[in-house]
Amino acid sequence: xxxxxxxxxxxxxxxRVVKGVNFQGVRDVADPVEMARMYNADGxxxxxxxxxxxxxxxxxxxTDILTKVAEEIFIPLTVGGGINTLExxxxxxxxxxxKVSVNSGALRDPGLIPAAARRYGSQCVVLSADVKRVDGxxxxxxxxxxxxxxxxxxxxxxxxxxxxAGEVCLNSIDTDGVRGGFDLELLDAVAARVSVPIIASGxxxxxxxxxxxxxxxxxxxxxxxxxxxxxxxSIPQLKAYLAKNGVEMRL
Amino acid sequence: xxxxxxxxxGNLFSLRSSLRHLGLxxxxxxxxxxxxxxxxxxxxxxxxxxxxxxxxxxxxxVPVVQAEAARKPLLGICLGMQLLFEESYEYGRHAGLGLxxxxxxxLAPDLADxxxxxxxxxxxxxxxxxxQDPLFRYLRQGEYVYYVHSYYxxxxxxxxxAVSEYSIPVTGVVREGWVxxxxxxxxxxxxxxxxxxxxxxxx
Numbered sequence: 001x002x003x004x005x006x007x008x009x010x011x012x013x014x015x016r017v018v019k020g021v022n023f024q025g026v027r028d029v030a031d032p033v034e035m036a037r038m039y040n041a042d043g044x045x046x047x048x049x050x051x052x053x054x055x056x057x058x059x060x061x062x063t064d065i066l067t068k069v070a071e072e073i074f075i076p077l078t079v080g081g082g083i084n085t086l087e088x089x090x091x092x093x094x095x096x097x098x099k100v101s102v103n104s105g106a107l108r109d110p111g112l113i114p115a116a117a118r119r120y121g122s123q124c125v126v127l128s129a130d131v132k133r134v135d136g137x138x139x140x141x142x143x144x145x146x147x148x149x150x151x152x153x154x155x156x157x158x159x160x161x162x163x164x165a166g167e168v169c170l171n172s173i174d175t176d177g178v179r180g181g182f183d184l185e186l187l188d189a190v191a192a193r194v195s196v197p198i199i200a201s202g203x204x205x206x207x208x209x210x211x212x213x214x215x216x217x218x219x220x221x222x223x224x225x226x227x228x229x230x231x232x233x234s235i236p237q238l239k240a241y242l243a244k245n246g247v248e249m250r251l
Numbered sequence: 252x253x254x255x256x257x258x259x260x261g262n263l264f265s266l267r268s269s270l271r272h273l274g275l276x277x278x279x280x281x282x283x284x285x286x287x288x289x290x291x292x293x294x295x296x297x298x299x300x301x302x303x304x305x306x307x308x309x310x311x312x313v314p315v316v317q318a319e320a321a322r323k324p325l326l327g328i329c330l331g332m333q334l335l336f337e338e339s340y341e342y343g344r345h346a347g348l349g350l351x352x353x354x355x356x357x358l359a360p361d362l363a364d365x366x367x368x369x370x371x372x373x374x375x376x377x378x379x380x381x382x383q384d385p386l387f388r389y390l391r392q393g394e395y396v397y398y399v400h401s402y403y404x405x406x407x408x409x410x411x412x413a414v415s416e417y418s419i420p421v422t423g424v425v426r427e428g429w430v431x432x433x434x435x436x437x438x439x440x441x442x443x444x445x446x447x448x449x450x451x452x453x454x
Contacts, residue, residue: 001375001376001416001417001418002367002371002373002374002375002398002415002417003373003374003375003376003395005373005374040441045373045374070264070265070268071268071271071272072268072272074265074268074269074272074438074439074440074441074442074444074445075397075439075440075441076397076439093262093264094262094264095264096264096265096268098262098265098439121297121298122370123297123370123372123399166370166372167372195368195369196368197368197372197373217366218366220368220372220373221373250374250395
């Protein structure tokens with residue numbers, strides 16, 4: 001059967017991997033190419049690269065880093081951050097990305113997801129949504145989690161999937177960086193609404209958090225950054241633990 | 252030299268990089284002369300079946316691929332594998348290259364577990380039905396490979412070398428003579444995928 005995926009996320013700024021805590025107070029960790037090599041050797045199932053500052057500063061993407069990684073690492077690579085147009089898709093796909101994740105770009109231009117899905121196929125288009133509770137409701141946030149769009153997150157995600165997003169990466173701002181576990185309430189609500197694969201992001205602190213995550217139906221992958229980068233949790237150890245507890249893993 | 256057929260369908264970056272990584276000489280080409288001169292051929296592809304056949308036809312490559320398939324090892328990958336079959340039912344009915352008996356059908360209505368997601372996206376274990384096949388020279392039973400697909404090869408039991416379980420056995424690898432097809436992406440399947448490409452280069 002299909003395995004659940006463990007995905008380290010590399011947030012890149014100025015050619016270095018950084019990891020924010022609640023999206024603020026960014027700390028430098030390491031060289032992205034070196035880290036990609038290490039995670040590939042450790043059995044990561046996929047790698048995600050985000051240009052975290054791109055949507056804010058409108059910078060061009062880190063295509064040379066991506067090219068270097070894609071030339072020697074042969075697992076799926078997803079790229080996000082500052083994807084606003086089909087030209088942005090084209091640029092990162094030519095540098096070896098397999099999937100492209102859109103966030104603020106889809107909020108600004110509702111035509112982006114359907115156009116990208118038509119040109120590259122749904123399997124290539126990942127909707128990344130930053131979600132936070134506001135007055136007891138899930139809201140979508142834009143610009144790296146800094147701006148409340150006021151939109152209902154569940155409606156927004158369902159709409160993007162109907163428009164052609166082939167996967168959803170769901171990041172809970174409430175649990176991000178806190179390391180108290182994934183936002184299962186939010187994940188369950190989204191899993192009940194869409195039938196495409198869901199990648200859970202935000203809140204992983206220990207291996208038990210992943211086990212609890214995969215016991216919830218409809219969640220296909222767990223994504224984390226800091227706990228992997230800081231070696232608080234090793235991927236081989238995590239995957240062995242999950243496999244021992246009955247979760248299908250690629251070992 | 253391996254000719255990787257470039258007919259405007261899908262992203263060839265990873266395939267080209269993985270062949271280079273293995274030290275294999277490859278030409279990404281739509282030139283019939285280069286394809287004829289190659290000692291093996293890879294037919295990649297991502298997207299819709301009908302569009303892909305149309306792109307091959309437009310470049311005059313259908314008879315070239317059919318003729319070369321009888322003379323040298325050929326590997327179809329993902330949609331390239333599906334094109335090897337006789338016909339597909341993706342958005343209407345389309346004739347394929349007819350190199351492998353069978354047809355390409357949607358995965359969703361055939362799944363025994365309707366809660367499973369389509370497309371199948373992710374790593375699935377490859378069950379080798381004929382582990383002694385030379386393509387599997389460097390593989391162990393049950394290694395994981397990376398799939399992204401909504402359609403699959405059907406009515407091809409006699410040609411099937413490997414399957415992956417997705418509530419039903421999904422056709423993973425087929426072979427008819429020197430013509431091989433892999434539904435998954437060897438160029439995205441980590442070290443396992445590289446060992447499949449290496450074995451193909453040694454056929």
